[in-house]
Amino acid sequence: MAVHTVLSPATFTRIADTFALGQLQGVTPIPQGSINTNHRVETATGRYFVRHTTVRSPDDLRFEAALLTHLAAYHFPSPVLVPTRDGAPFVELEGGRVTVFHWLPGEELRHPGLTADHLERLGAELGKLHRDTQSFTGSRANPYSPEVVRGWLHGLSRHPDAELASVAKGLEGDLDRAQALRQGLEPLGVIHADLFTDNVKWLGDRVGSFFDFEMACREAYGLDVVITLNAWCFEGGQYLPDLCRALVRGYQDVRPLAPVERANLFGHALFGAVRFTASRIRDYHLSPLPADKLVRKDYRTYLARARALSAMGPEGYARLLGL
Incomplete structure (x- = not known):
């Protein structure tokens, strides 16, 4: 959600016409994120979120559109896609693909404002x-699988920056450990895979919506649980037990974890920490974009998670989650 592609005023006028948004009134770039160019667009009919991607394939976007349609049928709080005048979920434009969503109401919550009650509701x-x-x-395969992450780390371990190369080599060992700890088959299904604090809108103390389903794929449910836990329940260099247990408790009130899922949570958590450390190095730390076009995220915050997990081990992690 950074500004990777500069779109002209004429392009936004064309987007407003293609998606029947009404007369254009204002456009504001959104510099957060890593791979897309996003804007808040205001027209005579309302406010919209406009995403331009040069990375997501047509099949990726069709999967996302079908998933959001499915969630809407279940009244799950998620983004509402705006189709083109012809009913298409996206349009090819300016060297990429443009998708439009209705702007979501609510606010984002972060530490220190997060409580156990918030996390229990989030887990549910x-x-x-x-x-x-x-x-x-x-169905969509995980685009950020362990094999993909291993390829990233292999390249980073040869980076001329000695500190980055050393970090990557250490993460390769963490990835080996995470994969070695996987025990048996576990349930697979559609997961969000990126449920960070900036991908949830709150209406007061209630979850208003999940959004940014770009990384959604068919994967182990447990991976989604611990990606969320890593994102929401770690602050000040440590995991927060009360928040960790509240998230797991809320989740299991709706969908109890099978024994094999519980056994695999530590491996998933360590992989998740490795994966987001590596992607933040690639997408933020090494990005050539200036600060006004990309709000950076420090890879060291996820490196701290990987090191904390390695130190506590599977048994310590189970105690942390109250399992």
Whole structure:
């Protein structure tokens, strides 16, 4: 959600016409994120979120559109896609693909404003997402699988910056450990895979919506649980037990974890920490974009998670989650 592609005023006028948004009144770039160019667009008919991507394929966007349609049928709080005049979910434009969503109401919550009650409600909504998509027939492989992450680390381990190379080599060992700890088959389904604090809108103390389903794929449900836990329950260099247990408790009230899922949570959590450390190095730390076009995220915050997990091990992690 950074400004990677500069779009002209004429392009936004064309977008407003293609998606029947009404007369254009204002456009504001959104510099957060890593790979897309996003804007808030205001027209005579309302406010919209306009995303331009040069990375997501047509199949990726069709999967996302089908998933959001499915979630809407289950009344799950998620983005509402605006189709083109011809009913298409996106349009090819300016060297990429443009998708439009209705602007979501609510606010984002972060530390220190997060409480156990927030996390319990968040866990329950994540459980509902996994429950409600069990009948969804669409499929997309995880675009950020361990194999992909291993390729990133292999390249980074040869980076001329000695500090980055050393970090990457250490993460390769963490990835090996995470994969070695996987035990047996576990339930797979559609997961969000990127449920960070800036991908949830709150209406007061209630979850208003999950959004940014670009990384959604068919994967182990447990991976989604711990990606969310890593994002929401770590602050000041440590995991926060009360928040961790509240999230897991809320989730299991809706969808109890099977024994094999519980056994695999530590490996998923360590992989998640490795994956987001590596992607933040690639997408933020090494990005050539200036600060006004990209709000950066420090990879060291996720490196701290990987090191904390390595130190506590599977047994310590189970105690952390109250399992």
